Amino acid sequence: MKPFDYQRATDADSAIATVSRDPEARYIGGGTNLVDHMKLGITEPGKLVDITRLPYDSVESLPDGRVRIGATVRNSDLAAEPVIRQRYPVLAQALLSGASGQLRNLATTGGNLLQRTRCSYFQDVTTPCNKREPGSGCSALEGWNRHHAVLGASERCVATHPSDMAVALAALDADVLVAGPDGQRTVPVTELHRLPGDEPEQDTVLRHGELVTAVELPSLPLAARSRYRKVRDRASYAFALVSVAAAVEVTDGYITDARIAFGGLAHKPWRATAAERALHGAPATEEAFRAAADAELAEAETLRDNEFKVPMTRNTLASVLRELTQQEGS
């Protein structure tokens, strides 16, 4: 690990100024991903600015029904918030399915969004990786790609985004509040992460020095009956092979609204708009659920080891929708 400077930020403006000025400076929250990267030699920041003492550590219910989650709220605390558990169960379930209890106690909302892929080749500096070292090649493309993308990938990168929380936020149409040297802006969470294209090294649309300060959840009554289903190789502490975040509204046996996002399939949390369109106005039947999945997966391109993700996604979406609509009917 390369030697580095460390300072603890006491106010946001100076933290942003410090990092913006120094291309080698990075923010650090819970450190559950960045510190690993420093140990593995994936990144070698010259300076760390610790933002965990900034006043972003609370969950607020806003007068208009929205909920604002501070960027430094810990994943385990957020999952336990009554307002999240009651109004956005999909988010609480996603948080609790991520990592381990120890990691959730440290990981933060902002950091969770910005965590990087766990692609084994990205994490191993002795193998080529375009995301880590642009232009060096993608080892996963012809290598072990069981966990890799089937939607939205490019020849340059087939990595998947690892976050569970972000998948739930994508289904909920959450906004990300960002502060930077030029002021504040709001980025829909579905537009925060990029597809790899020709620049897989760019995970998000954030510029250097920009700081995530909060996530805002819209007022969304149908989210009160929502579900996160994560399919993985073991029962806990594993990244998703496939995950589904979903909320649906059913009236008289027909689907009137559906919010669906997939995890484990793409370089970003995948908002399944084609599936949503297919479900809108459709009867709440197994056939409709599977047709919706197929609509979304029509563009899927599989690799040597991940063909299974297509049927697994179809089945998992059908299973989740079945459960949600049966629950609705009862």
Add this chain to the structure above:
Amino acid sequence: MTGATRATSQGPERVEGRAKVTGTAPYAFEYPVTDPLYLHPLRSGIARGRIASIDTAAAERVDGVHTVLTHHNADALNPIGDPELAVLQSDGIDFRGQLVGAVVAETPEIAAHAAGLVDIRYERLPHDSEFRDDANIVYTPDADASPMLAPDLERGDVDAALAEATHTVDVTYTTPPEHHNPIEPHAVIATWDDDGLTLHDSNQGSHLVRDLLAPLVGLDKERISVIAPHVGGAFGSKGMPHGHVALTVLAARRTAGRPVKCALSRTQMFELVGYRPPTRQRVRLGADSEGRLTATEHDSLEQTSRFKQYAEQSASASREMYASPNRRVTNRLAALDVPAPTWMRAPGEASGMYALESAVDELAVRAGIDPIELRVRNEPEVAPVSGLPFSSRNLVACLRQGAERFGWQDRDPRPGTRREGDWLVGTGVAAASFPSLLFPGSLATIRHESGGKYRVEIGAADIGTGARTALTQLAAEGLEVPFEAVELRLGSTEQPNAGLAGGSAGTASWGSTVVDAVRAFRAEHGSDPAAGVETTAGAADNPDLGKYAMNAYGAQFAEVRVHADTGEVRVPRMLGVFAAGRIVNPRTAHSQFLGGMTMGISMALHEHSVVDGRFGHVVNHDLAGYHIAGNADVGSIEVSWVEEHDPHVNSVGAKGIGEVGIVGTAAAIGNAAHHATGVRVRDLPLTPDKFLR
């Protein structure tokens, strides 16, 4: 844990239990030493070739770097026939991740940072690191080089018997490479001084480490001390010293007496301390209409490394397990440019019995015979190949008692017919067998301190099994004194020679040594000895060795649930019933069986080291990528054992229990998964994608 697990609360608690749970028991890396330096290994970035150049200047300029060691400046080591220990002796590269140097520095962080600044250039040669059907160099292992070797077996006419059989199966099973991941990583502290060399080392046998290192570094054995008071697990990976030990010894020669500490990272352990080799096993069984085996054929292909042969004979599991007049057993090796495999918990048996016991289940399904009944019908009277009588064999009792406890009688044999909610439910069974070994040559010293207090010394290793406690018990029992009156010392070459903690032979070998040494002490000093008298003695020769076939047995039962939509596999319930001679300490024995079965669940569902043939490395080389069963993967595991008195195995009457617990578990789970789904998966691990429809 549910159910009335037999006798788990009986037997003394671990002597060192309090020290371990309060964190005061020192493990190798934690041993207090003065002014240590820290070693970070340099490893090869290619799988085969040679080092063309190695530039250490930038690393040497880093503040706090003491030495950068390479093949250019390392001391010569004497050749002792183990290529793994001959580190830095040439510029040759035999596998990716091979040790090619070391940075020694004032802190681990400085050493790691400087290691990244060493510039190594290579001349590459073509390599083959991927175990495949058409693996490049397949050969019959050399008996001289492999103590676990049994030559090919051909009895009767297998082909004719198969042609005439009423029921046959002809199936191929594969098992992947698996890596030991003990809680305590491999670690060593080496200190050279005028008296010689001291190692604080995490190992399964300090005397073996000493005896191998002495000729390697050209010291008399008496000038090397190896100390391992506590070892946080090993599973075979710490049975033989690996390259990092030799590397640390070489580095410590240059530090003017300052100790050098080396702890391997998880990722480094995937390349440097061995693994269970992958296998491809074809099993052909033929049976008559009653399910009696007429032919048994088991051909195994396993991976070894080109630079160092290792053979573990997985097909040998089929030599003596069931009666069968016609039998063919062959073991072949595929030599690749990979790290050397080594023993991993039940080496050979774990892989081989997975294939055999899965094939037996397939035969039972085909013949329409209950799998327990089929096994009982194939019980041999005597060991089928050697013709020796069994010292004791209670496999049928394990199967019968297990069936009763598990509720087997209510089982509907039809696969894929039970469903609870979204889950398909099935049950399966498999038999387990592991040889009862005895390692000769151990000595124990029995000393009467005063006032009825005794000290017992034996250089055994307690790698977490409870050996310290079991041996204390056996000594107290032999001396007819309270448990608390015996102080047992082990884990060091300061104590009398003791064999390896391996092959599940510890309690049998060291235990009979202690028991016989106690007898010798009493014979010499009587029942009222003076303070300070002592006797050092070994175990008497076992007159029954070679006259009996000696094995521990077991029956594994599993309930498996497979999610109908996602293919996720869960094991909510397991039962293991064992016949393993005398159970010295029910409390620690229960833990051993439980641990073996847990590792078997892990083998069945998760463990798989994925090799990328282009680079020659294990891609998922950390505990996020290499999955081991976690708490949520392990449901209820019930363990019990049948009463067994075996006077032949050794003077304790104990058989090995550490390894028989894993044997059979993966097959029982695979058989149950088939029963649940109708899908027969023949390639471990049983991941969800293999059950998707």
